[in-house]
Amino acid sequence: MIHSNKNNSMFVPEVVVQRIPIYIRILQEELKYGNTVISSKNLGKRLQMSSAQIRKDLSYFGKFGKQGQGYPIEFLVEKLKIVVGLGQKWNACIVGTGRLGQAIINYPGFSPEGFKIVAAFDSNNIKLDSSADSIPILGMESLSKTIKQKSINVAIVSVPALEAQKVIDLLVFEGIKGILNYAPISPKVPNGVVIRNIDPILSLQSMTYYLKES
Amino acid sequence: MIHSNKNNSMFVPEVVVQRIPIYIRILQEELKYGNTVISSKNLGKRLQMSSAQIRKDLSYFGKFGKQGQGYPIEFLVEKLKIVVGLGQKWNACIVGTGRLGQAIINYPGFSPEGFKIVAAFDSNNIKLDSSADSIPILGMESLSKTIKQKSINVAIVSVPALEAQKVIDLLVFEGIKGILNYAPISPKVPNGVVIRNIDPILSLQSMTYYLKES
DNA sequence: GGTTGTGAATACATTCACAGCA
DNA sequence: TGCTGTGAATGTATTCACAACC
Numbered sequence: 001m002i003h004s005n006k007n008n009s010m011f012v013p014e015v016v017v018q019r020i021p022i023y024i025r026i027l028q029e030e031l032k033y034g035n036t037v038i039s040s041k042n043l044g045k046r047l048q049m050s051s052a053q054i055r056k057d058l059s060y061f062g063k064f065g066k067q068g069q070g071y072p073i074e075f076l077v078e079k080l081k082i083v084v085g086l087g088q089k090w091n092a093c094i095v096g097t098g099r100l101g102q103a104i105i106n107y108p109g110f111s112p113e114g115f116k117i118v119a120a121f122d123s124n125n126i127k128l129d130s131s132a133d134s135i136p137i138l139g140m141e142s143l144s145k146t147i148k149q150k151s152i153n154v155a156i157v158s159v160p161a162l163e164a165q166k167v168i169d170l171l172v173f174e175g176i177k178g179i180l181n182y183a184p185i186s187p188k189v190p191n192g193v194v195i196r197n198i199d200p201i202l203s204l205q206s207m208t209y210y211l212k213e214s
Numbered sequence: 215m216i217h218s219n220k221n222n223s224m225f226v227p228e229v230v231v232q233r234i235p236i237y238i239r240i241l242q243e244e245l246k247y248g249n250t251v252i253s254s255k256n257l258g259k260r261l262q263m264s265s266a267q268i269r270k271d272l273s274y275f276g277k278f279g280k281q282g283q284g285y286p287i288e289f290l291v292e293k294l295k296i297v298v299g300l301g302q303k304w305n306a307c308i309v310g311t312g313r314l315g316q317a318i319i320n321y322p323g324f325s326p327e328g329f330k331i332v333a334a335f336d337s338n339n340i341k342l343d344s345s346a347d348s349i350p351i352l353g354m355e356s357l358s359k360t361i362k363q364k365s366i367n368v369a370i371v372s373v374p375a376l377e378a379q380k381v382i383d384l385l386v387f388e389g390i391k392g393i394l395n396y397a398p399i400s401p402k403v404p405n406g407v408v409i410r411n412i413d414p415i416l417s418l419q420s421m422t423y424y425l426k427e428s
Numbered sequence: 429g430g431t432t433g434t435g436a437a438t439a440c441a442t443t444c445a446c447a448g449c450a
Numbered sequence: 451t452g453c454t455g456t457g458a459a460t461g462t463a464t465t466c467a468c469a470a471c472c
Contacts, residue, residue: 013462015463016463050465052464052467066471066472067470067472
């Protein structure tokens with residue numbers, strides 16, 4: 001072919017990748033409302049962003065819209081899910097079953113979005129007994145074995161700050177390539193491992209810049 | 215003056231503001247290790263970022279370093295804290311005392327970083343009795359009064375998704391200008407209100423882009 | 429008329445590279 | 451010599467603006 005179509009090997013900026021799940025979420029809401037088509041303008045209004053940005057973002061992955069009408073929602077959701085890696089199911093483990101860990105385990109929101117928590121680990125295995133629905137709480141010594149047995153491919157870290165880097169190193173060593181870290185540290189991971197930090201303190205602290213007087 | 219110095223009215227990019235609390239955190243760690251001076255090079259190594267970026271970031275706020283030596287850590291922390299709004303104390307309330315809300319209330323990390331949770335609210339005020347150390351759990355009808363009485367200036371939202379926008383609107387109406395939102399929505403707030411979202415699902419979902427095969 | 433998809437233009441963020449200082 | 455602070459250069463992201471199409 002002469003004019004090659006948009007293909008999967010083209011580089012997509014990280015910011016764009018991060019916005020796709022947001023689009024998916026809103027599109028799914030729109031589906032629930034019974035809508036079947038949405039324009040970039042309306043989607044933009046919904047998210048307080050420009051329609052141009054939405055069109056540009058989507059254009060990295062293909063042509064999903066129809067001129068004069070907009071995007072067929074169901075079709076677009078389907079495509080975006082595949083693009084962003086939600087075509088497959090992900091098995092997650094959680095390390096650290098303190099108060100936060102327990103809240104995460106019991107949060108019902110992960111599973112419907114494609115992330116099934118299939119095991120929990122804690123160095124102090126008294127912290128939580130089989131309370132949560134069928135998620136086993138195991139000692140750290142079972143980590144390696146369980147990751148393989150249950151095909152775990154992402155990990156959630158909710159251990160205290162001082163232990164976090166050690167735990168992350170261990171997870172990386174065991175082959176985990178995606179980590180969601182709740183510990184308030186700036187973790188180091190090798191290339192090829194993706195890590196995301198959930199850090200409410202940092203969020204608050206950068207907010208105050210805009211709130212302080214003077 | 216002819217060559218005006220860097221003054222507080224110059225625009226600082228948002229990304230820069232967001233990095234300042236990270237610097238503060240690392241600098242405080244270095245202090246604990248007993249170090250008194252750090253170069254942009256070493257700070258950069260610690261954070262896996264370029265020394266140039268650190269110097270540039272800091273330069274938005276003043277000249278804190280000494281050529282040939284680096285930055286005096288204690289002095290720099292002090293300055294950055296003031297710059298970012300941590301010179302004052304912040305009183306926070308939390309709305310929503312379900313499992314997540316409880317985990318947040320009991321997390322000991324907010325207070326030492328300048329955010330004191332002074333009240334909690336829930337529409338179902340049976341959810342938590344005075345369990346947590348001295349933080350009162352109140353009904354939503356007390357919100358307005360309590361915000362004034364306790365000089366609350368930031369709010370944490372941990373209610374279910376369906377209620378979140380309503381709660382946020384209410385907080386804004388009551389004069390709250392900074393909100394940390396844990397609900398999985400794209401909230402709308404008027405200009406002048408700063409909101410930050412904590413959204414582990416979105417973090418996971420954009421991670422998988424880099425993990426999926428093909 | 430309404431809306432997409434996209435090069436071109438603009439705006440923003442990072443890095444370079446070096447003068448100036450301790 | 452070793453480091454900061456910063457303009458200039460480069461790299462990235464967003465917005466503009468319009469041809470192509472329903």
